[in-house]
Amino acid sequence: MSAARNLRLGVNIDHVATIRNARGGDHPEPLRAARIAAEAGADGITAHLREDRRHIGDADIARLREQIALPLNFEMAATREMVSIALRHRPHAACIVPERREERTTEGGLDAAGQFNALAPMVRELSVAGIRVSLFIAADREQFDAARALGAPVVEIHTGSYCEAFHSGPGAFEFERMRIVEAAAYGASIGLEVHAGHGLSYDTVKPIAAIPEIRELNIGHFLIGEAIFIGLDASIRKMRQLMDEARAPAVVQPE
Numbered sequence: 337m338s339a340a341r342n343l344r345l346g347v348n349i350d351h352v353a354t355i356r357n358a359r360g361g362d363h364p365e366p367l368r369a370a371r372i373a374a375e376a377g378a379d380g381i382t383a384h385l386r387e388d389r390r391h392i393g394d395a396d397i398a399r400l401r402e403q404i405a406l407p408l409n410f411e412m413a414a415t416r417e418m419v420s421i422a423l424r425h426r427p428h429a430a431c432i433v434p435e436r437r438e439e440r441t442t443e444g445g446l447d448a449a450g451q452f453n454a455l456a457p458m459v460r461e462l463s464v465a466g467i468r469v470s471l472f473i474a475a476d477r478e479q480f481d482a483a484r485a486l487g488a489p490v491v492e493i494h495t496g497s498y499c500e501a502f503h504s505g506p507g508a509f510e511f512e513r514m515r516i517v518e519a520a521a522y523g524a525s526i527g528l529e530v531h532a533g534h535g536l537s538y539d540t541v542k543p544i545a546a547i548p549e550i551r552e553l554n555i556g557h558f559l560i561g562e563a564i565f566i567g568l569d570a571s572i573r574k575m576r577q578l579m580d581e582a583r584a585p586a587v588v589q590p591e
């Protein structure tokens with residue numbers, strides 16, 4: 337992703353494929369969404385190849401790698417099948433996420449500490465292939481320590497609980513925000529590159545974008561939903577603008 341930006345935006349296009357798959361066929365095409373995202377200022381494309389292929393499919397990953405110049409962040413479960421697919425396509429990054437077939441979406445973070453021995457060879461294999469490994473984890477020091485010990489250079493903090501807390505009142509929202517603030521600072525202090533994502537919207541993005549240690553946000557479902565009303569280009573540009581506003585250095589007024 338672009339080195340020039342100190343907060344990158346990865347646009348997740350999974351739910352373009354969700355709509356396509358509702359009817360079969362090839363409309364709307366995730367590849368076209370990726371092209372629009374690139375034009376709208378995305379720094380990267382994120383796609384989650386779920387084991388059940390409920391949205392993105394294998395052919396989407398192949399097309400994205402062949403036809404999109406932006407870095408691809410390939411979200412994958414910790415399975416041999418997914419490691420083989422990643423090694424075949426060599427995306428810029430592979431983000432390992434926990435998956436349960438019966439879940440509606442990614443409900444929690446990866447248990448990097450509990451699954452240490454199973455993850456270690458996968459992280460190694462992906463890294464040796466030149467793929468930047470990221471672990472999708474909760475804002476929890478034990479998980480950050482495990483990510484570091486595994487040799488993953490990047491962690492992505494699951495912002496789902498934070499986004500849900502937005503609807504539970506200011507106290508709960510602030511509590512979840514602070515957990516992410518502290519975790520991001522801790523992650524950076526032990527040498528990890530910190531990303532964040534899941535469920536972010538125009539209402540919730542700014543406090544996360546304002547956290548200086550966070551280098552990348554991955555956002556999808558809200559952007560694709562909002563695109564129904566204002567178009568994909570406009571929905572991405574507005575998100576980018578909110579991120580930039582949150583990140584802008586405070587202007588000190590002369591006395």
Ligand SMILES: CC(=O)[C@@H](O)[C@H](O)COP(=O)(O)O
Nearest residue numbers: 350384411433440441442534
């Ligand atoms: C890991 C993650 O947060 C994304 O993959 C996002 O959740 C979109 O995919 P799902 O809606 O299938 O969970």
Ligand SMILES: NCC(=O)COP(=O)(O)O
Nearest residue numbers: 348533534535554556557
């Ligand atoms: N890793 C999070 C992601 O890619 C986007 O999640 P969402 O915005 O679709 O919930």
